[in-house]
Amino acid sequence: MAESIQKEDWERFRALGSVPPSIREIVFRSWIRSQARDGVHALRHAPCVAGNELNELRGRNARLRQAAQAAVRRTGYMLDDAGAMLLLADRSGVILDATGDSRIRARGEENHLHPGGRWDEAAIGTNAIGTALHLAKPATISGVEHFCEAIQRWSCAAAPISDPRTGRVLGLINISSPSTDTLRRGAAFSVSLALQIEEALRSIGLQEHQRLVDHLLSRGVGRGDEVMLLNRHGQQVWSSLRDAGPDARGSGGPVLPDPAPELDGDVGQLAERMRAALPDAGVDIVSDGKDPIGLIVTLARVGRRRPASDAPDLAAIAGTGAAMAGICAEAQRIVEAGVALLLKGPTGCGKETLARALHADGPLSDLPLEALDCSLLDDLALRGGAATDAVLRLTERGGTLILDEPAETPAAVQPLLVQSLTQLARGAEGRVQVISLSSVPLSERLGEGRLRPDLYFRLSGAVVHLPGLAERREDLPALVAHLAAHCPERRHGGALRFTPAAMLRLQAHDWPGNLRELRNMVERLSATSFSRLIDVADLPPAIAQGRRAGREPTLRDRERAEILDALAECGGNMTGTARRLGISRSTLYLKLEQYGVPRGRR
Numbered sequence: 001m002a003e004s005i006q007k008e009d010w011e012r013f014r015a016l017g018s019v020p021p022s023i024r025e026i027v028f029r030s031w032i033r034s035q036a037r038d039g040v041h042a043l044r045h046a047p048c049v050a051g052n053e054l055n056e057l058r059g060r061n062a063r064l065r066q067a068a069q070a071a072v073r074r075t076g077y078m079l080d081d082a083g084a085m086l087l088l089a090d091r092s093g094v095i096l097d098a099t100g101d102s103r104i105r106a107r108g109e110e111n112h113l114h115p116g117g118r119w120d121e122a123a124i125g126t127n128a129i130g131t132a133l134h135l136a137k138p139a140t141i142s143g144v145e146h147f148c149e150a151i152q153r154w155s156c157a158a159a160p161i162s163d164p165r166t167g168r169v170l171g172l173i174n175i176s177s178p179s180t181d182t183l184r185r186g187a188a189f190s191v192s193l194a195l196q197i198e199e200a201l202r203s204i205g206l207q208e209h210q211r212l213v214d215h216l217l218s219r220g221v222g223r224g225d226e227v228m229l230l231n232r233h234g235q236q237v238w239s240s241l242r243d244a245g246p247d248a249r250g251s252g253g254p255v256l257p258d259p260a261p262e263l264d265g266d267v268g269q270l271a272e273r274m275r276a277a278l279p280d281a282g283v284d285i286v287s288d289g290k291d292p293i294g295l296i297v298t299l300a301r302v303g304r305r306r307p308a309s310d311a312p313d314l315a316a317i318a319g320t321g322a323a324m325a326g327i328c329a330e331a332q333r334i335v336e337a338g339v340a341l342l343l344k345g346p347t348g349c350g351k352e353t354l355a356r357a358l359h360a361d362g363p364l365s366d367l368p369l370e371a372l373d374c375s376l377l378d379d380l381a382l383r384g385g386a387a388t389d390a391v392l393r394l395t396e397r398g399g400t401l402i403l404d405e406p407a408e409t410p411a412a413v414q415p416l417l418v419q420s421l422t423q424l425a426r427g428a429e430g431r432v433q434v435i436s437l438s439s440v441p442l443s444e445r446l447g448e449g450r451l452r453p454d455l456y457f458r459l460s461g462a463v464v465h466l467p468g469l470a471e472r473r474e475d476l477p478a479l480v481a482h483l484a485a486h487c488p489e490r491r492h493g494g495a496l497r498f499t500p501a502a503m504l505r506l507q508a509h510d511w512p513g514n515l516r517e518l519r520n521m522v523e524r525l526s527a528t529s530f531s532r533l534i535d536v537a538d539l540p541p542a543i544a545q546g547r548r549a550g551r552e553p554t555l556r557d558r559e560r561a562e563i564l565d566a567l568a569e570c571g572g573n574m575t576g577t578a579r580r581l582g583i584s585r586s587t588l589y590l591k592l593e594q595y596g597v598p599r600g601r602r
């Protein structure tokens with residue numbers, strides 16, 4: 001990589017403006033830019049920033065310096081006595097750090113090729129630092145290619161460093177030597193160092209992301225909080241506002257400022273911008289030790305949270321598995337016939353969600369839907385309280401009444417509830433559909449004398465059983481995909497994906513909290529995962545280890561975990577898994593059945 005031109009070429013260009021035919025395009029263009037700056041060609045050295053300004057610049061570029069530290073230290077040691085030096089510059093071309101051969105560094109001092117020296121093209125004409133920054137591309141400038149005569153003894157190779165989060169150039173790495181021989185290797189070397197530094201920046205970003213999420217979780221984020229967690233660039237890490245982001249603009253939600261890459265991760269400035277844009281919001285800086293890394297924005301009174309637009313509709317619920325499709329169709333027929341429907345199933349299995357979807361999709365969808373929690377019903381509630389209002393509204397217009405856990409209705413108010421239901425059945429202007437939700441068998445309560453027969457018979461015109469998640473393990477992939485696709489963070493890095501091994505673990509778990517437990521887990525992973533690909537190690541420990549929460553693993557748990565590991569390692573191949581475990585294929589099938597693990601491919 002010798003110089004493309006000779007000293008006479010430079011002199012002729014300076015004196016006559018004639019362009020040497022062999023000059024490289026990037027050098028020629030840079031000369032034209034440099035020529036426009038009076039007197040640059042005659043400078044003895046680059047200008048220098050004052051000591052306090054250098055300190056300030058180093059502070060502002062702390063992340064860049066931190067990311068470059070390891071690479072610079074290693075390389076500096078290698079360059080000792082190698083006739084070259086390594087320089088780290090910020091995006092304005094000011095050298096922040098220097099390392100390498102001490103004799104070469106001493107020679108560099110003469111031209112201010114040392115920390116504090118300003119090497120942008122405007123300051124000192126064509127040179128690798130300034131030209132690479134101007135082009136935002138790696139550049140080599142050798143000998144007389146430098147526009148300023150006093151620095152024509154140097155050969156330099158520079159490669160810009162970009163922020164992996166925003167793509168903006170943060171600074172640059174440069175290798176300088178008085179010899180042209182070092183330049184070829186220096187060019188490759190500087191590019192590879194810049195890549196290493198970008199990798200280190202990526203990992204710093206990852207750690208900051210994790211710390212931000214940990215901070216939010218330790219602060220305790222209730223579902224009802226309207227908070228946004230932003231990283232140092234103003235990019236959203238997490239938001240409780242399902243519609244935050246571009247779609248929220250102009251839809252009644254808060255107007256969110258755009259991410260601010262131009263602030264280069266300056267959290268203080270970002271906070272000021274947020275406060276100006278959202279004067280009603282609380283803006284708190286989140287720090288990791290002393291280093292500010294992001295913001296928590298608490299949106300005060302931004303209006304009611306819109307009902308989640310991703311609440312599953314009947315088709316979405318039916319689409320999560322063959323059994324669910326049948327259940328939905330049956331429940332739909334019952335509702336269309338106007339028969340009182342009792343939805344039975346364990347806690348969190350989706351009874352209320354299905355009841356609401358049946359209303360929204362049914363013949364009464366234009367009429368009100370009222371939901372009563374029967375465990376909270378008392379005399380007062382049914383004689384003038386909220387429950388009476390609900391019954392009155394339904395009496396006036398008709399609609400759907402959801403009764404949650406009717407078995408929990410206090411004995412004293414059961415007659416009043418029967419009365420209200422009778423009044424509704426007889427007196428309502430329109431049709432009233434009653435849907436009850438129960439996680440305990442109502443017939444048992446009837447048998448125990450804890451539920452009045454007239455109430456029982458009014459509610460259970462037709463009974464539909466909703467299975468718990470443990471009974472529908474084969475539906476898990478579809479359910480997980482549905483939940484992941486509706487997490488608010490999906491816009492920032494895509495929906496979560498699960499490795500086959502992680503999915504097997506999910507399918508082997510018992511899910512005592514059913515869909516609620518699954519939803520919470522997916523939302524938590526979505527908020528905390530940076531890579532968006534979930535493997536076994538990312539799952540909650542009780543699920544990852546294949547044991548039930550809250551107790552020590554038993555022999556069965558360990559056997560189950562071993563089978564799952566073998567299945568994952570063999571990619572679901574049954575013959576391979578059986579061989580690996582040292583059992584016959586039929587024994588493996590039996591054990592899978594026993595542990596409720598769906599069969600993979602043979």
Ligand SMILES: Nc1ncnc2c1ncn2[C@@H]1O[C@H](COP(=O)(O)OP(=O)(O)OP(=O)(O)O)[C@@H](O)[C@H]1O
Nearest residue numbers: 312317346347348349350351352353439515516519
């Ligand atoms: N089909 C579905 N797809 C995705 N998520 C669902 C589905 N059904 C329910 N969920 C989610 O699971 C959680 C529990 O649902 P829901 O309240 O309907 O269950 P439930 O059986 O009525 O619970 P409980 O008996 O404890 O009141 C909710 O967060 C809901 O969003």
